[in-house]
Amino acid sequence: MKSLAIACLALAATGAAPAATLIGSGFTAPVFLGAPVGDSRLFIVERGGVIKVQDSLGGVSTALDITAKVESSSGERGLLGLAFDAGFATNGRVYVNYIDKTTLSTVVESYSLTASDIGASARTILTVAQPAGRSNHKAGWIGFSAADPGNLYIATGDGGGGNDPDNLAQNLTSNLGKLLRVTPGADGGYTVPTDNPFVGVAGNDEIWAYGLRNPFRNSFDRTTGDLWLADVGQSAREEVNFASAASGLGRGANYGWRPREGSIDNPGVGDPAPPNLTEPVFDYGRANGDATVIGGYVYRGGGDATLDGKYVFGDFVSGRMWTLDGTTATPLASPFSGFQxxxxxxxxDGSLYAVGLNGDIYLLAAAVPEPAPALLLALGLAAGGLLTRRRRS
Ligand SMILES: [Ca+2]
Ligand SMILES: [Ca+2]
Incomplete structure (x- = not known):
């Protein structure tokens, strides 16, 4: 099965008939998939407020159900993000991002999936009020970088409406249209890392980067910790932004919205481009039915030479997919017409999947299995012996 998927994707990359392996179906409006490093299970986030777990044999169960708390009946609201605590293997703790049914605010909470009463394990980390009457641009992705363990990054949208009507993404006293960075408290709440860019100066201390419209799906490279931010555009350009861990993960970056949409001045407003602008590494227009960027991952599974080390991303509306190598995008022949x-x-294990609003989950590229512990030990002993001999010589 795995080798078949790899072979099919290699064909897709060269323009042959696209294929991918359907490994799950029947989910209700899934909007995210993730797993703790080294865990063989897949955690699938359903927009309505449920997290399902699919085991390696295909069995599906419910890990968390907070539908009673989640507003998902309109616009882009719902349960939108999931991240795993570094101590997940022992504490079962996850972080979620959703729109609250009562307040319509963004809420970031943590739960222990191994608690005897999971509901009672809820800890509120942070909330962000949303503008009244605007149902779109909630972003909702959350994640930890291997280059910055312990700090949770939270992507917020501009809160909705055309052309960010209150100019919130450029407003440093609003947590909307931002990438936030906080240290979650074990008992809830958060502290602000002292090296956040607006600590001690004007601007909200939680803000890490700003000028974002709707950064719905983002990622940290599991190997390097680098940040990939995909900001959904309005009516002209879709964009991908990149900030390496080596250069500080884009601390204080202004990604340009609303004065800019992708690499052009926003046609909908006359604001001058900010002087401290960080341009996207790639942006694209509305040809071929493209209209909503879906950020992906740098594939580190080692099982597909075409994808290895490249950023894979796509478009919600067209279903098209690309790899990005540096600033050069190469189309992949996508199997996802109508897949959403x-x-x-x-x-x-670093395998790569695609999630469709229709409830289907596809394996795009499997990961090469990790060497067995006995083999690692043998390799370690061999390397140790080599080093010892070199030192002696
Ligand atoms: Ca401040
Ligand atoms: Ca931008």
Whole structure:
């Protein structure tokens, strides 16, 4: 099965008939898939407020059900993000991002999926009020970078409406249209890392980067910790932004919205481009039915030479997919017409998946299995012996 998927994707990359392996179906409006590093299970986020778990044999169960708390009946609201605590293997703790049914605010909470009473394990980390009457641009992705363990990054949209009517993404006293960075408290709440860019100066201390419209799906490279931010455009350009861990993960970056949409001045407003602008590494227009970028992952599974080390992303509306190598995008022959790609997903072993609003989950590229512990030990002993000999010589 795995080798078949790899072979099919290699064909797709060269323009042959596209194929991918359907490994799950029947989910209700799934919008994200993830897994703790090294965990063989897949955690699938359903927009209505449920997290399902699919095991390696295909069995599906419910890990969390907070539908009573989640507003998902209109616009782009719902349960939108999931991240795993570094201590997940022992504490079962996850972080979620959703729109609250009562307040319509963004809420980031943590739960322990292994608690005897999961509901009672809820801890509110942070909330962000949303503008009244605007149902779109809630973003909702959350994640931890291997280059910055312990700090949770939270993507917020501009809160909705055309052309960010209150100019919130450029407003440093609003947490909307931002990438936030906080240290979650074990008992809820958060502290602000002292090296956040607006600590001690004007601007909200939680803000890490700003000028974002609707950064719905983003990722940290599991190997390097680099940040990939995909900001959904309005009516002209879709964009991908990149900030390496080596250069500081884009601390204080202004990604340009609303004065800019992708690499052009926003046609809908006359604001001058900000002087401190960070341009996207790639943006694209509305040809071929493209209209909503879905950020993906740098594939680190090692099982597909075409994808290895490249950023894979796509478009919700057209279903098209690309790899990005540096600033050069190469189309992949996508199998996803009518699939409504809502997210890519990364397995605990680095395998790459695609998630469709229709309830289907596809494996795009499997991961090469990790060497068995006995083999690693043998390799380690061999390397140790080599080093010892070199030192002696
Ligand atoms: Ca401040
Ligand atoms: Ca931008």
């Amino acid at each position: 790609l809502t997210s890519f997903g990364e397995g605990g």
